[in-house]
Structure formats: structure tokens, C-alpha cells
Amino acid sequence: xxxxxxxxxxxxxxxxxxxxxxxxxxxxxxxxxxxxxPGSIGVFKREFGQDAKVWDPAxxxxxxxxxxxxxxxxxxxxxxxxxxxxxEQGLPYFYDVIDDPNGSWKFNTEAGQIKRQYGARxxxxxxxxxxKLGHARPGEVxxxxxxxxxxxxxxxxxxxxxxxxxxxFILGTGKLLVKVPETMxxxxxxxxxxxxxxxxxxxxxxxxxxxxxxxxxxxQWEGPGVNSLDMDDRMTIANMAIEAxxxxxxxxxxxxxxxxxxxxxxxxxxxxxxxPVELDKDQKLIFDKVYDxxxxxxxxxxxxxxxNRALAKELEKVKLDRAYIGSCTGGKASDFVAxxxxxxxxxxxxxxxxxxxxxDVVQELKATRWDxxxxxxxxxxxxxxxxxxxxxxxxxGGPPDTFARLNAxxxxxxxxxxxxxxxxxxxxxxxxxxxxxxVAASALTGxxxxxxxxxx
Amino acid sequence: MAKVITSPVYVxxxxxxxxxxxxxxxxTLVPTIPEEYKKLGxxxxxxxPDELYPTRFMAEGSxxxxxxxxxxxxxxxxxxxxxxxxxxxxxxxVEAVVAESYARIFFRxxxxxxxxxxxxxxxxxxxxxxxxxxxxxxxxxDTLTVGNxxxxxxxxxxxxxxxxxxxxxxxxxxxxxxxxxx
Ligand code: SF4
Numbered sequence: 098x099x100x101x102x103x104x105x106x107x108x109x110x111x112x113x114x115x116x117x118x119x120x121x122x123x124x125x126x127x128x129x130x131x132x133x134x135p136g137s138i139g140v141f142k143r144e145f146g147q148d149a150k151v152w153d154p155a156x157x158x159x160x161x162x163x164x165x166x167x168x169x170x171x172x173x174x175x176x177x178x179x180x181x182x183x184x185e186q187g188l189p190y191f192y193d194v195i196d197d198p199n200g201s202w203k204f205n206t207e208a209g210q211i212k213r214q215y216g217a218r219x220x221x222x223x224x225x226x227x228x229k230l231g232h233a234r235p236g237e238v239x240x241x242x243x244x245x246x247x248x249x250x251x252x253x254x255x256x257x258x259x260x261x262x263x264x265x266f267i268l269g270t271g272k273l274l275v276k277v278p279e280t281m282x283x284x285x286x287x288x289x290x291x292x293x294x295x296x297x298x299x300x301x302x303x304x305x306x307x308x309x310x311x312x313x314x315x316x317q318w319e320g321p322g323v324n325s326l327d328m329d330d331r332m333t334i335a336n337m338a339i340e341a342x343x344x345x346x347x348x349x350x351x352x353x354x355x356x357x358x359x360x361x362x363x364x365x366x367x368x369x370x371x372x373p374v375e376l377d378k379d380q381k382l383i384f385d386k387v388y389d390x391x392x393x394x395x396x397x398x399x400x401x402x403x404x405n406r407a408l409a410k411e412l413e414k415v416k417l418d419r420a421y422i423g424s425c426t427g428g429k430a431s432d433f434v435a436x437x438x439x440x441x442x443x444x445x446x447x448x449x450x451x452x453x454x455x456x457d458v459v460q461e462l463k464a465t466r467w468d469x470x471x472x473x474x475x476x477x478x479x480x481x482x483x484x485x486x487x488x489x490x491x492x493x494g495g496p497p498d499t500f501a502r503l504n505a506x507x508x509x510x511x512x513x514x515x516x517x518x519x520x521x522x523x524x525x526x527x528x529x530x531x532x533x534x535x536v537a538a539s540a541l542t543g544x545x546x547x548x549x550x551x552x553x
Numbered sequence: 554m555a556k557v558i559t560s561p562v563y564v565x566x567x568x569x570x571x572x573x574x575x576x577x578x579x580x581t582l583v584p585t586i587p588e589e590y591k592k593l594g595x596x597x598x599x600x601x602p603d604e605l606y607p608t609r610f611m612a613e614g615s616x617x618x619x620x621x622x623x624x625x626x627x628x629x630x631x632x633x634x635x636x637x638x639x640x641x642x643x644x645x646x647v648e649a650v651v652a653e654s655y656a657r658i659f660f661r662x663x664x665x666x667x668x669x670x671x672x673x674x675x676x677x678x679x680x681x682x683x684x685x686x687x688x689x690x691x692x693x694x695d696t697l698t699v700g701n702x703x704x705x706x707x708x709x710x711x712x713x714x715x716x717x718x719x720x721x722x723x724x725x726x727x728x729x730x731x732x733x734x735x
Contacts, residue, residue, distance in 0.1 A: 119711075121730075132580045132635070133634075133635070133636070135585075136583050136584050136585055136636065136637075139583060139584070139585025139586065140585055140722075142585075143585060144722045144734070163580075164580075164581060169581055171581035171583075172581045175581065175583070242634065243633070243634055244632070244633045244634035244658060246634075258634035258658055259634060259658070259661070260634055260635070260658065260661065260662035260666070261585075261636040262636060262662065262665040262666045262720060262721060263665050263721070265722075266722065266725070270730075270731060274721070308628075308631070309568075309627065309631065309654070309656070312628070312654070312655075312656065342628070342631065342656055342657060402570075493577040493633070494576065494578060495577055495578060496578050497578065515633075517573065517631075517632055518570075519572045520570075520577075520632075524576070524600055525602070
């Protein structure tokens with residue numbers, strides 16, 4: 098069996114499963130956020146009753162992250178709905194925006210978008226925060242009310258996005274009926290050359306199979322090339338399984354995985370034991386292809402979809418109005434460090450915005466020093482408008498006052514993961530997806546730019 | 554649930570993603586709150602670019618679309634996992650989508666909520682039908698008739714009883730998976 102089949106077989110209490118089988122699986126973790134949490138809670142209450150109790154409070158993780166730093170009334174209210182539910186159900190893993198468990202959240206417009214407006218428990222983008230908080234473990238089943246839940250497949254677990262109704266069902270029962278997907282294998286060899294990042298790997302692959310090329314399927318990453326990818330790299334790749342239509346993306350757990358997971362579970366006091374699945378020799382695959390990482394070049398997904406691939410060096414004619422770095426896939430500390438390497442001592446030519454994925458990315462960038470300067474200050478000095486308010490921000494547009502939202506038909510290069518029309522705001526805007534290196538180099542020149550010329 | 558529906562159709566292209574079906578700024582609306590459910594419906598498909606779709610899905614100022622059937626190309630509903638997408642269509646009065654293929658989560662959410670029937674076509678109907686054409690969808694024969702042409706659709710199969718029951722909760726109750734509502 099493949100990794101996905103092995104996990105689903107175990108979670109459904111069967112010796113084996115085949116692609117196409119419909120099985121009821123036990124959920125290890127249910128993740129939700131401020132956009133889909135209130136609706137999922139609504140479904141749960143409607144169906145199980147106003148006084149119903151969730152199936153297991155310790156298995157529910159609620160991370161508000163989408164529409165937080167906005168004056169939109171309903172958005173602020175939605176965070177309060179989450180808080181009330183967490184209190185009522187005694188949920189230990191609700192990472193509130195504010196510290197007062199009896200308070201209510203209101204964004205302070207006057208204080209502005211740049212300075213930190215959250216309390217001690219607030220995290221930021223749920224998929225980046227979840228593993229850091231010790232909620233991702235190899236061999237487990239994670240469902241989340243967000244399509245990029247697949248990011249946790251980096252840790253060798255089955256992780257997949259679902260809707261509110263399914264989430265409401267899980268809240269009451271802990272179970273979900275799933276169809277076992279067929280598995281596609283992406284076998285990686287070699288190492289990424291200088292100037293190439295994990296983002297280039299996944300953009301290349303999606304361009305290869307098409308952005309519906311993995312619909313209903315599991316994307317399994319294997320091979321010696323995987324060893325050269327750190328956990329951040331694997332997260333970037335697993336994150337975008339959904340951009341190829343995939344049900345999940347999955348990496349086998351190795352030493353790097355176990356080290357990360359044990360450190361993080363211990364740190365936050367979450368469950369430390371888990372039971373990983375190992376690779377079988379004999380796997381039934383619907384697709385099997387070898388990719389040589391050393392052959393890859395900086396890659397871009399052009400407007401209007403993530404499968405619309407070109408090389409950065411082919412797009413030098415594309416003029417840009419804006420650059421953006423942030424999101425679950427592109428707002429990690431390592432992404433900002435890569436970006437800073439390119440812009441250090443230089444100055445951006447177009448409006449450039451940076452939104453750290455999580456609150457600890459903010460801290461880390463401020464604490465990491467290059468000579469006398471912090472990485473944060475390197476970015477600010479280069480002209481990047483950085484906000485301390487970690488969140489999804491303009492990655493998905495959001496309410497009109499969202500930080501860095503494309504409120505006009507601009508052309509933007511972005512380290513995020515999705516570029517359908519209207520994704521970052523205006524439906525006339527054009528978004529190009531690229532690695533933090535490529536976004537940085539392009540910010541310096543004002544057109545799409547191969548970053549290698551700035552890295553030598 | 555009617556076994557036959559007749560309605561004007563609304564035709565869209567390939568890769569209509571959830572941002573076009575319901576733009577992210579309206580996700581602040583919570584579908585289980587009745588007024589907000591209705592509101593969601595009024596924004597259905599507003600993300601479609603104006604120049605490609607001069608005939609708008611929702612007539613100015615109305616909350617219900619005149620189209621009960623949407624005809625689409627490949628990969629309908631790709632992008633985010635937002636259940637607001639099938640819900641917005643359902644709330645706007647859509648009963649079925651007939652697409653060449655679907656993104657996985659949209660299909661699943663349509664079934665789980667029971668909001669609409671996600672039919673798959675065998676032909677590329679978006680090249681044959683035009684917005685405003687009157688079509689008849691027959692659920693028992695799995696066919697769509699437009700003018701004098703009848704197209705056989707892929708049978709909706711094992712998900713039909715779930716949608717007919719009104720979504721996974723009712724279905725799970727009927728099959729004894731969860732206890733019936735008090
Ligand atoms: S950062 Fe963007 S892609 Fe990631 S969870 Fe937030 S909105 Fe979704």
C-alpha cells in the first residue's frame with residue numbers, strides 16, 4: 098500500500114484499503130479558523146443540539162488567522178464566536194487573538210496595520226502554526242476546514258481540506274467518510290541548485306501535470322532528493338498539492354521529521370507519541386515520475402492559474418506594480434531570510450509588502466542578526482513595508498481594508514499559492530506566483546526577474 | 554425533490570474557481586445564520602469577470618437567480634475548500650450544476666450539504682449551450698435536454714441518495730450512523 102492507503106486503512110480499522118473504497122475514518126485532529134469555524138460550529142449545533150458536546154476537546158485546534166486585522170464588523174464577530182465556543186466546550190487549543198477569555202476582539206483602525214495588535218496566544222496562519230504548536234504527527238489523520246490543510250502532509254500524515262458540513266459532522270462524531278484516493282508518486286533526485294527554492298519545485302510539477310492533474314489523488318513525494326529538503330521546504334511543496342487538485346500531499350517521515358515533531362510537541366505540551374507509516378516496496382501507483390532537482394530553474398505561475406508555468410527568465414518583459422511576500426506557503430522565516438538575502442543593501446523599485454505567516458516569524462526576523470542589523474531591519478531598509486500583524490492578509494483578498502490587498506487592477510508578483518482572478522482583491526488584477534528569491538529580485542527591478550543574477 | 558427541472562441555463566467556462574463563485578470578501582457571512590445564508594446567495598458568481606460574462610448571473614438588486622441549472626466546463630469549483638461556494642449557488646436557487654469535471658472539495662461539499670446536484674457531462678456542453686437556453690434535467694434518466702437535443706449525463710450514482718436526503722447528516726441518520734434528532 099502507499100503511505101496514504103496505510104494511514105487510511107489503520108484509521109478505519111481495516112487490514113487494507115484500495116483506491117476507490119469509501120471508509121469511515123477516525124480523526125486525530127480537526128483544524129478550523131475564523132472564516133469556516135463559525136459555520137462549522139453552526140452546523141454542529143443545528144445537527145447535534147444547542148447543548149451538544151464535541152467528541153474530544155483535545156483533538157480540536159482553532160487558529161483564527163484569515164480576517165483579523167480589519168474593521169469589518171462580521172469578521173471581528175466571527176473571532177468572538179470562536180472564543181465563546183472554546184469556552185463553552187473547554188477547548189485547550191484555541192489560539193485567541195486577545196488574551197482576555199471574556200473579552201471581545203475589535204481591530205483598532207487608528208493604531209494601524211503595521212504595529213502588533215494581538216495578545217500572547219495569537220499565532221497567525223493556521224497551517225504554518227499547526228506543526229510549530231505540536232499538532233502535526235506522522236501517521237495521523239488531520240482534517241481542516243481549509244484547502245491548504247494538505248500542508249501538514251510534510252510530516253508524514255494524511256491531511257486534507259473539508260467543508261463546514263463535514264467539519265460539523267466531525268465535531269460531533271470524530272468520524273468522516275472518505276474515498277481512498279489513488280496515489281501519484283513524484284520521485285525526487287539530486288539537490289536544488291543555487292537560486293532555486295521548494296516553491297520552484299512545486300510550481301514546476303504543477304505546470305507539468307496541470308492544475309487539475311492530481312484531482313481526487315494523493316501526491317506522494319519520495320526519493321533521495323527528499324532528504325535534501327528541510328521541513329520548511331516540504332511544507333511549501335505539500336501546501337500546494339491542492340493547486341494541482343490533490344486530495345493530499347505526503348512525504349515519508351524521516352529523521353528530520355521526527356526531530357521537528359518531538360521538539361514541537363514537547364514545547365507546547367501536546368501529545369508526543371505517534372505511530373508513523375513506512376514506505377512499502379510494493380505500491381500501486383497511477384502515475385510515477387522522476388524529477389531531477391538539480392535541473393530546475395526559477396519558475397513562475399502566470400495569471401490566471403497556478404498551472405500556467407513559465408521560467409522567470411522568459412518573463413523579463415512582464416512589468417509589475419507590486420510585490421508581496423507572505424502566506425502559509427511563502428511567509429515562513431526561511432522565506433523572509435531568502436528574500437532578505439536578495440534585497441540586502443539594495444532598494445525595491447515597486448510597492449513591496451511583507452506579511453509574516455506567524456507571530457514567531459516576526460520574533461525570529463527581529464532576533465536574527467546579520468552583522469549589526471536584524472533581518473527585519475534589512476527588509477525595512479530595502480523599502481519593504483513589513484507588518485507585525487501575522488495573518489493571511491492579502492493572500493486571499495479579504496475585506497477591502499485588508500493590509501496590501503489589491504484594490505485596483507494591478508499586476509503583482511507574489512510568494513503565495515493561488516492566482517485565480519480576484520484572489521488577492523480586484524478581479525482585474527493579475528497575479529504571478531514565484532519563490533521568495535524571484536519575488537525579491539523582481540521587486541528590485543520592477544519586472545519579473547530571474548533571481549540568480551542577484552545571488553552570485 | 555423534483556425528479557425533473559426545467560429552467561434557463563447559465564453557461565460558464567473552464568476552471569471556474571471558488572473566488573469567482575463567491576469572492577473571499579463575503580466569507581464573513583456565516584451560512585448557518587439564515588439572513589446571512591440569503592445574503593450569500595445574492596453574491597453568487599459576482600466574481601466572474603464582467604467582460605467575459607456580460608449577462609450577469611444575478612440580475613441587479615435581486616436575491617434569486619433565474620437559472621436553476623449551471624453548465625460549466627472542466628474543473629468547476631477549484632481553489633479553496635469554502636463550502637460557501639455550493640451554498641451560495643444553492644441559496645441563489647441553483648439546483649444542479651452540469652460540468653465536464655469538478656474539483657474534489659466542491660463536489661464533496663455539494664453532496665455533504667445537499668445544496669445541489671453535481672452532474673458530469675460526457676460532451677463539452679459549454680460549446681453547445683448558451684446562457685438563457687431552456688433546458689430540462691431529468692434525474693431519473695440522467696439526461697439534459699436543450700431544444701431538440703438530448704445529452705446523456707454520467708449517472709450521479711452513489712451520491713444521489715445523500716443529496717436527496719438533504720446532506721450527510723440526514724443520510725447518516727437514515728443509515729443509523731448517528732442517532733436521529735430528538
Ligand atoms: S495564507 Fe492564504 S493560502 Fe494560506 S491559509 Fe491563509 S488564505 Fe489560505
